[in-house]
Amino acid sequence: MRYAILLMGAPYSHQASHSALRFARAVLARGHRLEAVFFYHDGVHNAARLASPPQDEPHLVDAWAVLGSEHDVPLQVCIAAALRRGLLDSREASRHGKAGHSVEAPFELTGLGQLVDLGLRCDRLVTFGP
Amino acid sequence: MKSDLDLEPGDLLVILRHGPHGTSWLREGLDAALVAAAFGRRVSLLFMGEGVSALVTGQQAGPLGQKGTAPTLEMLAMYDIETLWVEDEALSSLGLAEGDLMLPTRPLAAEAIERAVAAHPLVLTF
Numbered sequence: 533m534r535y536a537i538l539l540m541g542a543p544y545s546h547q548a549s550h551s552a553l554r555f556a557r558a559v560l561a562r563g564h565r566l567e568a569v570f571f572y573h574d575g576v577h578n579a580a581r582l583a584s585p586p587q588d589e590p591h592l593v594d595a596w597a598v599l600g601s602e603h604d605v606p607l608q609v610c611i612a613a614a615l616r617r618g619l620l621d622s623r624e625a626s627r628h629g630k631a632g633h634s635v636e637a638p639f640e641l642t643g644l645g646q647l648v649d650l651g652l653r654c655d656r657l658v659t660f661g662p
Numbered sequence: 663m664k665s666d667l668d669l670e671p672g673d674l675l676v677i678l679r680h681g682p683h684g685t686s687w688l689r690e691g692l693d694a695a696l697v698a699a700a701f702g703r704r705v706s707l708l709f710m711g712e713g714v715s716a717l718v719t720g721q722q723a724g725p726l727g728q729k730g731t732a733p734t735l736e737m738l739a740m741y742d743i744e745t746l747w748v749e750d751e752a753l754s755s756l757g758l759a760e761g762d763l764m765l766p767t768r769p770l771a772a773e774a775i776e777r778a779v780a781a782h783p784l785v786l787t788f
Contacts, residue, residue, distance in 0.1 A: 538786070573690050573788075613690060644697040651784040652673060652703075659787065 533655040534565045538647065540573035540661035543592040544585065549578055552660035553595055560603050567654050568606040569596070570647045571639075573661070576614040579607070579639040600638040608650075611641040671781035672704030672745060678713040678788055682731045683724040688716055691788025692734050699741040706745035707738070708770070708778060714752040717763040735765060749775060 537556055541548025552569070559566050571578050583593040600607040615624060618634060621641050625633040635641060651657040676695040680687035699705045709717060716731055723730035738746070750769040753759065760769065770778060779785055 572694075573686065612693065644694055645701050647694065647786075648674060648698040648701060648703060648784070651786065657784065 534567050534653070535559045536567045536650040536654040536657045537569045538651075538657055538659040538661075539569060539571050539575040539578060540659065542574035542577040542662075543580075543583065544589075545574070545577075546662040548575070548660040548662055549592050550590070553592065553599070555658065555660070556599055556605070560599075560605075566603065566605045568608050568646070568650055569600070570650060571607070571609045572613055572644070572647065574617075575661070576609050576617055576619050579609045579614065579619055579635045581636045581639075582634055597638055607639045608642045608646050609635060609639050610644055610647070612644070614641055670704075671778065672706040673783060674698050674703050675706045675708060675778060675782035675785045676788065677708045677710055677779075677785065678716065679709075679711045680788065681712045681715040682721060683726075683728050687788045688713065688731050689729065689734070691786070692731060694786055694788070695743060696734070696737070696741055699743050704745075705741075705743045706747065706778070706782065707743060708747045708749070708775065709752070709767070710749040710775075711752050712756075714748050714756055714758065714763075717748065717765060717767065718758065719762060719764045721764070732764065738765070747775075747778065 537552050539552045543549040556566055578596055585591055596607060620633050621635040622633040676691055678688055678691045682688050695705050695707055721732035746765055746767040747770045748767045750771050753769055
């Protein structure tokens, strides 16, 4: 089946991110397709490249990035939700005159239209949130 | 009680379960609905629980500087989002009647909500 994940919980604040990550791995391990992970609402914080959790905790941002790169799963971050929460890629950072950027590949800033498209295109869109 | 959904289900059902000012759930849920409609999808909206309070007339921007959602709700018709349902039970539990709401809506009983959810290929809950 073709799956997609919508993640709306911030990492380390809620279980949502941990659960979504495990679900994503399970989907892939079963041989299904994971068409994309879409990060919306507080879920956009999962794309914060500067996240530096203590070493004895899972590094959720890195884990998403690894999953995205190794399995070729697009990691799509809602641009409107991201920008207002301080999550900008280098292009947006320079457009807004900011000194640094907080989102980098394999995460990509994209529009909400992608979420609707994913939901209608896939067999299952599974939501994880607080 | 009118129980049948005589309206054709849309491509997408957006369920809104939060009031306007405490969190950004309502605003971001409405954004998803507007974007889907702008891309030509037929969108149905269902206000449930506390989400019903978003429709109470006289809503303003939040006193703490939040943007408020009433102006967005007023734009729904412009985006051709005309299927607006409210959870019947939420209306009565909040002491509201249809006449208290800023837009024409249709109250749905629990079993009609079940069928509305089942009838849409995509449901997003905020």
